[in-house]
Amino acid sequence: EPEVTQTPSHQVTQMGQEVILRCVPISNHLYFYWYRQILGQKVEFLVSFYNNEISEKSEIFDDQFSVERPDGSNFTLKIRSTKLEDSAMYFCASSGVTQRTSALHFGNGTRLTVT
Amino acid sequence: GDSVTQMEGPVTLSEEAFLTINCTYTATGYPSLFWYVQYPGEGLQLLLKATKADDKGSNKGFEATYRKETTSFHLEKGSVQVSDSAVYFCALSDQGAAGNKLTFGGGTRVLVKP
Numbered sequence: 001e002p003e004v005t006q007t008p009s010h011q012v013t014q015m016g017q018e019v020i021l022r023c024v025p026i027s028n029h030l031y032f033y034w035y036r037q038i039l040g041q042k043v044e045f046l047v048s049f050y051n052n053e054i055s056e057k058s059e060i061f062d063d064q065f066s067v068e069r070p071d072g073s074n075f076t077l078k079i080r081s082t083k084l085e086d087s088a089m090y091f092c093a094s095s096g097v098t099q100r101t102s103a104l105h106f107g108n109g110t111r112l113t114v115t
Numbered sequence: 116g117d118s119v120t121q122m123e124g125p126v127t128l129s130e131e132a133f134l135t136i137n138c139t140y141t142a143t144g145y146p147s148l149f150w151y152v153q154y155p156g157e158g159l160q161l162l163l164k165a166t167k168a169d170d171k172g173s174n175k176g177f178e179a180t181y182r183k184e185t186t187s188f189h190l191e192k193g194s195v196q197v198s199d200s201a202v203y204f205c206a207l208s209d210q211g212a213a214g215n216k217l218t219f220g221g222g223t224r225v226l227v228k229p
Contacts, residue, residue, distance in 0.1 A: 006158075031215070043159070043204060043219040056216055091158060095215055103149060104217055108158035 023092030121220035138205035
């Protein structure tokens with residue numbers, strides 16, 4: 001079964017550094033998402049992406065965050081200047097063509113640790 | 116805004132016991148409802164879904180029925196196994212302009228003991 005893949009599985013970075021989290025969504029999917037889960041807390045929506053532009057973003061997704069689909073397969077999340085509170089598990093997801101019934105398929109996540 | 120409330124865990128059960136995880140939601144429209152499962156060290160996997168009132172989603176012995184009148188989507192399994200130990204998330208999808216943005220509940224950790 002096709003799956004969403006994320007790299008790296010674990011990223012450690014120093015405060016103030018830039019990080020790029022990478023995702024390869026399922027190949028025929030059209031909608032792409034980033035979510036995060038701070039340890040012990042809810043899974044939170046960050047951003048959705050469709051037709052090469054952001055379709056919706058949460059208040060968490062401030063100017064420090066950006067997303068990009070640089071080619072036909074990758075979908076990236078960049079954090080320009082990481083803060084301690086950015087430490088979390090970041091999940092990429094994708095969904096298919098049928099908006100109403102298409103479930104999101106998640107990757108295994110990237111655990112980001114900011115020191 | 117949309118929200119999902121599910122019972123807090125951890126829920127500890129013996130093998131072959133009956134499992135129920137309560138989930139209620141608040142939404143302005145007619146959302147689709149989902150249960151996702153997160154096994155230790157893994158990502159979120161879709162367990163089951165229901166897209167309209169009275170639909171029943173089922174998978175791997177788990178079931179949940181979309182109850183519009185009580186705004187609930189409780190997860191049940193008649194006989195759990197040790198391998199069902201995981202965190203279970205109830206979620207709803209916002210019928211946004213593009214795609215299905217999910218709103219998650221807080222998750223319920225289930226531990227099944229042999």
